Amino acid sequence: MKVLSKNEALCIGCKKCMVECATTYYKDETGDKSVIRITESTNDKFDINVCNQCGYCTTICPTQALTISKNGVITLNRKKCVECYACVGFCDTLSIHYFTGERKPSKCIACGKCAAVCPTSAIFIENLE
Amino acid sequence: MDCKYKEILETQIKDYKREQIAQSPFESKKIDKGYADRTLYINIGEKKAEIKTVSSDMREKFTGGRGYGMKLLWDAVNSDTKWNSPENEIVIAQGPIGGITQYPGSGKTYVATISPLTDIPIDSNVGGHFGPLFKLCGFDALEIQGKSETQLVIFIDGENGMISFEKYLGDCEDSHILAEVLTDVFSISEDDKKNVSIISAGSAAGNTNFGILNFSYYDIHRKHTKLKQAGRGGIGTVFVDKNIKAVVVRKPGMTGDMNNVADYDKVARTGIRLHRELHDNDGSQANMRLNGTTRLVEAMNDYDLVPVNNFRYGYHPDAYKMRQQYWQETFTQGIPDGCWYGCTMQCSKSVSNVELKTGPYKGHKVLIDGPEYETAAGVGTNCGIYDPHAVLECNFYCDTYGIDTISFGTTCAFLMECFEENLIDVAITGGLELHFGNWTAQLELLHQMSRGEGFGTVAGLGVKKLKEIFVDQYGIDADYLNDIGMECKGLEYSEYVTKESLAQQAGYGTANKGAQHDENWLIFMDMVNNQIPTFEDKAEALYFYPLFRTWFSLVGLCKLPWNDIEPANNAETDEPAKVPEHIENYINLYNGVTGANVQHVSELVLQSERVYNLQKVFNLKMGKGLRRDDAIPYRSVGPVTIVEYRSRMERYDKQLKELGFDIKGKTIEEKMGILRKHRENQYEMLLDAVYNRRGWTNNAVPMPETLQRLGIDYPEVLEVVNKHLC
Structure with missing residues (x-):
């Protein structure tokens, strides 16, 4: 299973990953529309929130728009999606997002763009068995 | 398959x-x-x-x-x-x-x-x-x-x-x-x-x-x-x-914005808020996602509210055979079970591969939608039937034959009581031994309805007409039948015992369509939590809640997500029974979809009040709708029979003493008489308060000024009303 993994201890909170993600998919340079979210935790530490490809959302989606691809990544069929946002509300880790102005929910597809710009390797693509 | x-x-x-x-x-x-x-x-x-x-x-x-x-x-x-x-x-x-x-x-x-x-x-x-x-x-x-x-x-x-x-x-x-x-x-x-x-x-x-x-x-x-x-x-x-x-x-082409709403972002964020609430709280609250409404069998039994043997009692130990754990394990889980896209309450549960034991599809393994609480209580406990398979099979046949499980259940329970009391016999039922608990006879009655033959077609007339037939053709005591025949305005009661909730008695009695609970469900507020102790409190509840619930029916919403899931802090709000955060959701939804600028729930209630009063006048137009039509069977108010009184003797005796009645040395019949007179009087007093709060005369007729305030004082509406005003 391909997944974006994380080592939060290495995160310095630069949020380059967020900007990269939002720019890549939504031409949003503010990082607001990123599906990886960096938030300040305690003691100058940072939390990294991103989809772990657990697949629970595929059991919630009423139209089978969310499915597990061959490499284990959960992807959204935008044509099948009816914008109910059940997946957004029911994601255990709050890693599927609704962005104002975008009708379809957004989630990480483990493309690795964010990992490529991370200066500390706090996020990285893994292939899990 | x-x-x-x-x-x-x-x-x-x-x-x-x-x-x-x-x-x-x-x-x-x-x-x-x-x-x-x-x-x-x-x-x-x-x-x-x-x-x-x-x-x-x-x-x-x-x-x-x-x-x-x-x-x-x-x-x-x-x-x-x-x-x-x-x-x-x-x-x-x-x-x-x-x-x-x-x-x-x-x-x-x-x-x-x-x-x-x-x-x-x-x-x-x-x-x-x-x-x-x-x-x-x-x-x-x-x-x-x-x-x-x-x-x-x-x-x-x-x-x-x-x-x-x-x-x-x-x-x-x-x-x-x-x-x-x-x-x-x-x-x-x-x-x-x-x-x-x-x-x-x-x-x-x-x-x-x-x-x-x-x-x-x-x-x-x-x-x-x-x-x-x-x-x-x-x-x-x-x-x-x-x-x-x-x-x-x-119609192909359904999208998430088929309504072309005024403020998509507001609608989307309101929906996500409730999805999250269901994700977080449903498991520790109503557990609708796993059980649907069947959890209520157990819950109502706990509170002496599930109908047993034609509403005689509110509890039976065997009702726990249909407890929520049973249904949770029986329903097919892990599949989105909303009856429309995005309903994450998903109470539309199903049971797969049920092999039928009777009827034209005997031996078939079928998918059964449900049961819901009303069905489990109606064709189950109210008929003395506690076998979950029997309930499932009856549910299946009612649905596919096109029969209302509530009316069927309540009618069948009425017939079973008549049979048990020897008011009717096999000569009348065509050989059906309609004892409480006889689920094969119950199903045969249903199959007869499908075939259009036998006693099934008589039973299919419903409780009101059955009472008339039993009086006219068999000389059965009309007063007794009116006491135990659970219908109001001709509609069979849905499945709650109301004897200890005066507000709910009036909820059924004053409901426009007849004895259905979707306008009112006040039992917990009234009986369990004692939140509406006075006549005025009850009348206010019987003003607000029917109208608020009516609003769902105006806009295309289901009532269940209003209060079958609640925010975690709901109990700390000023009016937890109204679920204030959800009222805020509804205002946001209405404004978000239509572009309106509703600020307060009273504006939604006003929308309902117009429709509610039109429907009320419609009843008058069709020859009902007066106070006499809000009369309810005494079985819904208090114990009709000695066995009922005896089954809750401690409760009734205590109530009579607290009311100041001297019951020492009184027979059960005498105590029943005192209790009945008191409770019936209470019901009439509550009707007075309710009609007054609703802007109706004491004969239940909307006053012209009420219709004028609502803006529905059309000539043809006033014409109907004026016939009933002196």
């Missing part, structure tokens, strides 16, 4: 032939902010369709859904119209919020007609995909009027803009097959089946007065057509009387 069932389906689909009689084109219209501002009128006698424009006054005064249903029905019928008159209509409408996908419970459709049980308007809500798909064709409501000489399938082709009247040439009688066959026939591919929805009745609907309408949706996960029911008041009976076999809609 069961091979016998599959074989039948394949044969029916292969042999299905279509023969068009007439057709009528229409242009699709895009919905704007929740409204199409036009309705579709179909006359099946003349085989014609006509588009009507919705006036601004109609939209302002009646909002949509049930409001449009009542308005269109009012215009269609006259005071002499009977349920089977050609001019009677079946009106199907959603409302402005109906069809959004973002908020749980937004796929409800409301159906109205003149009821064969009550002779007044009935409204009944139903899930399934017909309403939203029909709305997407560009209509706020569908009126069906007239009678057809030929058995019809009406096909609304939303893709090609055509309404077709087709002769029904098949031989499917029952909905679980018919809906599956028609879904296949009218779709163009497996993937297209989700774009098709069928309305059908069933073989028994025309042989009884409590026929239902089944609204289908195609479950893409199970690859099965599922059925939801517009259950109350005999709408399916009217449907069959009109000689309609099915209404089919097909």
Whole structure:
């Protein structure tokens, strides 16, 4: 299973990953529309929130728009999606997002763009068995 | 899929032939902010369709859904119209919020007609995909009027803009097959089946007065057509009387914004908030996602509220055989079970591969939608039946035959009590041993309704007419039958014991349509939590809650997500019974969809109050609606029989003492008499307070100034009211 993994201890909170993600998919340079979210935790530490490809959302989606691809990544069929946002509300880790102005929910597809710009390797693509 | 069932389906689909009689084109219209501002009128006698424009006054005064249903029905019928008159209509409408996908419970459709049980308007809500798909064709409501000489399938082709009247040439009688066959026939591919929805009745609907309408949706996960029911008041009976076999809609292209809402972001964020609440809290609250409403069997039993043996008692130890754990393990889990997209409350539970033990489908392994609480209590505990399989099988046959499980259950319970009390015997029942607990006799009664034969067709007349028959033909004591025959205005009671909740007694008694709980469910507020102790408190509750609940029916929403899930901090709010955060959600939804600027719940209540009062005057127009029509059977107020009193003697004795009655040395009969006089007096006093709060006379007639305040003082409305004012 391909997944974006994380080592939060290495995160310095630069949020380059967020900007990269939002720019890549939504031409949003503010990082607001990123599906990886960096938030300040305690003691100058940072939390990294991103989809772990657990697949629970595929059991919630009423139209089978969310499915597990061959490499284990959960992807959204935008044509099948009816914008109910059940997946957004029911994601255990709050890693599927609704962005104002975008009708379809957004989630990480483990493309690795964010990992490529991370200066500390706090996020990285893994292939899990 | 069961091979016998599959074989039948394949044969029916292969042999299905279509023969068009007439057709009528229409242009699709895009919905704007929740409204199409036009309705579709179909006359099946003349085989014609006509588009009507919705006036601004109609939209302002009646909002949509049930409001449009009542308005269109009012215009269609006259005071002499009977349920089977050609001019009677079946009106199907959603409302402005109906069809959004973002908020749980937004796929409800409301159906109205003149009821064969009550002779007044009935409204009944139903899930399934017909309403939203029909709305997407560009209509706020569908009126069906007239009678057809030929058995019809009406096909609304939303893709090609055509309404077709087709002769029904098949031989499917029952909905679980018919809906599956028609879904296949009218779709163009497996993937297209989700774009098709069928309305059908069933073989028994025309042989009884409590026929239902089944609204289908195609479950893409199970690859099965599922059925939801517009259950109350005999709408399916009217449907069959009109000689309609099915209404089919097909409309591809459903999107998340078919309503073209005014503020998409507001609607989306409101929906996500409730999804998250369900994710976080449902498991520790009502657990609807796993149990549906069946958890209530156990909960009502705990509080002495589940009907047992025709509402005699509120508890039975065997009721725990149908506890929530049982249903949780029996329902197919892990599949989105909403009856419309985005309903994450997903109470539309199913049981797969149930092998039937009786009837024409004996040996078939079928998918059963449900049971819901009302069914488990109605055909189960209220009839002394605690075998979950029996309940499931009865549920299946009621649905596919087109029978209301509530009216059937309550009628069957009434008959069982009459049988147990030797008021009727096998000579009358045609050999059916209708003892409490005899589920095979119960099912045979149901099969007789399907075949249109035997005592089943008599039972299918409903409790009110059965009482009349028993008095007229068998000389049974009318007073006793009126005490134990659980109906009001002709509609059988739904499944709650109300003896200890005065507010709920009036909730049933004053409900416009008859004894149904969807207007009011005040038992916990009243009996358990003692939040409305005075007459004024109860009257206020009987003003606000029926109107607030009515609002769901105007806009196309389901009531359950209002208070079957609550925010974690709800108990800390000023008015937890109203669930203030959810009221805020509804205001946001209404504004978000329509672009309105509603600020307070009172504005929503005002919308309801207009429709509620129109429906009230409609009852008067049809010859009911007065105080006398709010009379309720004493079984719903207190103990009718000595065994009932004795079963709760400690409670009743204590109450009498607290009320200041000297009961020392009194017989049970004497104590029952005192209690009855007191409780009946309390009921009348509460009616006075309720009518006063609602702006009605003490004869339950809306006063002209009330109608004027609501803006529904139309000449034809005032004319009806004035006949009852001195």
